[in-house]
Amino acid sequence: MVNHRTADVAVCTLRTHTLPARLAGHPRVAVAAPLATANLGIEELVRGALARPAVRHLVVCGHDSRLFHPGQSLLALAAHGTAPDGTIIGAHGHGAHLPNLRPPVVAAFRRRIAVHDLRGQDDPAAVLAAVDALPRHADDADGAGDVSGGDGVLREELAASTPRLVPLAAVGRIRPIASAGAGCFVISLDRPAGRIVLRHYGDDLASGHELRSRSATALTLAAVAHGLTDDPAHAGYLGGELAKAETALRLGLAYVQDRPLDSRSADPVPSHHGAGPVTAEPPRE
Helix, strand or coil: CECCCCCCEEEECCCCCCHHHHHCCCCCEEEEECCCCCCHHHHHHHHHHHCCCCCCEEEEEECCCCCCCHHHHHHHHHHHCECCCCEECCCCCCCCECCCCCHHHHHHHHHHCEEEEEECCCCHHHHHHHHHHCCCCCCCCCCCCCECCEHHHHHHHHHHCCCCCCCCCCCCCCCCHHHHCCCEEEEEEECCCCEEEEEEECCCCCCEEEEEECCHHHHHHHHHHCCCCCCHHHHHHHHHHHHHHHHHHHHCCECCCCCCCECCCCCCCCCCCCCCCCCECCCCC
């Protein structure tokens, strides 16, 4: 969520994803967004904050991840900076390493932006009250907010601190299903139980396996773990199709395997577990 370019406060809501929309519109909030990781996420946050010359405060609120600790790592960056290899000094987060941020960019972030710790606070009114209480900064007459005293130099440093990604065409091939694993997969929804049903049939279509879960990720990982497919491309297809089924289950949308989701109607509620429209995945040559 982004506000007027003269707003002077950025807000990081960590893993509390409902907060940004409720903070938008405040005249001092330049941007509000969650943060999931202690590496690429922090890099993007730093670049985004420095790209807005008016921003002088960063409020860290919401709930931190107990596994990845991006909030604690962000506060450690503000307090201690990075080691020569890009590791955030004093960070507890998983992979708290900023390989793309050049030292002048880290220095500019620490010098220009004051970071305020409101971790655990998820009340929008309380967060905005804290924003209102922050002091306003006068324009930097001495260039203290810039790298080497110039915005042009800072822009160059920011550009150099952006990962270089090589564009690739979104094309690929799935091996014929006979070589990707015996049999075929059939995906359906058991709405009364709130489960995605993944059935794997053998070549004779008379026997196979059944997996049930609310989670598309869990089903994809289980299919691979049980050896139901060993083709990465086919596993990718399966993950995408199961994610579509999970979306349909959560939102009450119609689901038919290998067909686009349609918001106009939901699947009819089956009279017994496992019923409902399904189609087997066709062989892909």
